[in-house]
Amino acid sequence: MSLSITLTINGAERTVALDDPRVTLLDLLRERLDLTGTKKGCDRGQCGACTVLIDGRRVNACLALAVSHDGADILTIEGLARGGELHPVQAAFIAHDGFQCGFCTLGQIMSAVGLIAEGQAGDDPERVREGMSGNLCRCGAYAGITEAVLDAQRVLNEAGREQAA
Amino acid sequence: MNRFDYVRPATVPEAVAAASAPGAAFLAAGTNLLDLMKGGVARPSRLIDLGRLPGLDEIESLPDGGVRIGALVRNADLAHHPEFARRFPAVAEALLSGASPQLRNAATVGGNLLQRTRCAYFYDTASACNKRAPGSGCDARGGENRLHAVLGWSEHCIATHPSDFCVPLAALDAAVEIEGAAGRREVPLEAFHRLPGDAPERESVLAPGELITAVRLPGEAAEFAAHARYVKLRERTSYAFAVVSAAAALRLDGERIAEARIALGGVALKPWRARAAEAALAGARPGADAFRRAAEAALADAKPSGDNGFKIELARRIVVRALTLAAAGTPGRVPALPASPFAPTSGAAPHA
Structure with a gap:
């Protein structure tokens, strides 16, 4: 059977011919589309390093078959900045020392973008920590990550209010 | 792969x-x-x-006040559905205590019921496991088994079912809608999963080719909404399977318990409805003595399957805690740490 799929990746439509249905979305991004910003940590849904947004929702790309997501809209870390301007979540991770080695960082950032969009955590640090619990950081930068998420959320909410006004 | x-x-x-x-x-x-x-x-x-597949991703209100949840509804969508969370708060809390936000955004209702045990010997293809390879033996017996079953286990398998979602579903008389080559049928959730017996490879009542199409909660399940909680002890604060968990739901009539519902997770190869404990609470005044009696009844048949005798007393205490929290009243919003024993207890004793 034909396994040609079309995805919108970071705003650009891409048609990919899959020779094998076993290809995960993570491997498709990294190995076939050279989008290596999305990291392979555990590859088993335990660490969150492969977090991307599918149709606006954060998921583990390692546990998604690419072929199942034909037609989906995918946002990866490469699609977050606008030209030379960092996304507010990216900027906040730098401002708050939200990382050390950086391997988990793209997953943390994509998860934070998803968390803020979900709008469940509010400004409660405990809810932010719980909402980020699917992303492990072996360097232990959690304190900075929580501050960065709260700060980025304030910036994004203010920007949203200005747009609405 | x-x-x-x-x-x-x-x-x-x-x-x-x-x-x-x-x-x-x-x-x-x-x-x-x-x-x-x-x-x-x-x-x-x-x-x-x-x-x-069309039509399997809907959350429908039913004429009896119940709800029909399509098998492809995502865990997060169900937990955050305002009407569902208001009417069935213990189910929402259980969902939000499971896995991670990323996994809940993807994982489905039907898949939750059919998830496999997390027994490490089942996962390790070099180990003997009667569930993975029937007749090969059980390396969990005599192995690292402190998290294994204390109820309903057999010599052939001491694994547990890992679902949180299924625990309040069992307590609240959920039903599973099934479609197969022979047509449609439905099974009470409590009877959906099988205990291991001598055939642990057979995990549910589904025949080959049968598909879960929906899970239904009856209208009477919403009558517990004011006093319904899920409590889940984990080995870390979040993003871990239950060591032991319990769903408790009470319907109060003045100062007495008119009806109680209790089910346990992490103790058996299926969500464990504790009917004897429920019966012990009917007509009783809510309080530490009654809750402890109910907990004793819930674990009356428990026995260790290895180095896990501690889980029996732990389960009793989690039952008491869940009942105590349920009696105190369902909070207006799911706590910051859903189902966590570390969450503030709003007046309830932190240690049962």
Whole structure:
């Protein structure tokens, strides 16, 4: 059977011919589309390093078959900045020392973008920590990550209010 | 991961027909199945991708006040559905205590019921496991088994069922709607999962090719909404399976308990409805003495399957805690740490 799929990746439509249905979305991004910003940590849904947004929702790309997501809209870390301007979540991770080695960082950032969009955590640090619990950081930068998420959320909410006004 | 044929049916009957072939498996989100396939634990020769089946992703209110949840509804969407969370708060809390936000955004209702045990010997293909390879033995017996079953286990298998969602569903008399080649049928959730006995490879009452299409909660389940909680003890604060968990729901009549519902998770190969404990509470005044009696009744038949005797007293205390929190009243919003024993207890004793 034909396994040609079309995805919108970071705003650009891409048609990919899959020779094998076993290809995960993570491997498709990294190995076939050279989008290596999305990291392979555990590859088993335990660490969150492969977090991307599918149709606006954060998921583990390692546990998604690419072929199942034909037609989906995918946002990866490469699609977050606008030209030379960092996304507010990216900027906040730098401002708050939200990382050390950086391997988990793209997953943390994509998860934070998803968390803020979900709008469940509010400004409660405990809810932010719980909402980020699917992303492990072996360097232990959690304190900075929580501050960065709260700060980025304030910036994004203010920007949203200005747009609405 | 083994090679497989990929099939994407357009209708439920097509899916059921495609699943009649030996070696076929249904794929929903794949958050458990793909993990098992990567480890060589599951090796389906054909995957039937259910993702495009119409009509299975709806949450419908029923005339009796109950709810019908399509099998493809995502865990996060159900937990955050305002009407559902208001009427069935213990179910929402259980969902939010499970897995991670990313996994809950993908994982489905049907897949949650059918997730496999997290017994490490089941996952390790070098170990003997009667569930993975019938007749090979059980290396969990005599192995690292402090988290294994204390109720309903057999010499052939001491694994537990890992679902949080299924625990309040069992307590609240949920039903599972099933479609197969022979037509539609439904089964109480409490009777859906099988205890291991001498055939631990048979995990549910589903016949080959049968598909879960929905889970239903009856209207009377919403009568517990004011006093319904889920409590889950984990080995870390979040993103871990239950060591022991309990759902408790009370319907109060003045100062007495008119009706109680209790089920336990992490103790057996199925969500464990504790009917004797429920009976012990009918007509009783809510309080520490009654809750302890109920907990004793819930674990009356428990016995260790290895180095896990501690789970029996732990389970009693989690039952008491869940009942105490339920009696105190369902909070207006799911706590910051859903189902956590570390969450503030709003007046309830922090230690049972």
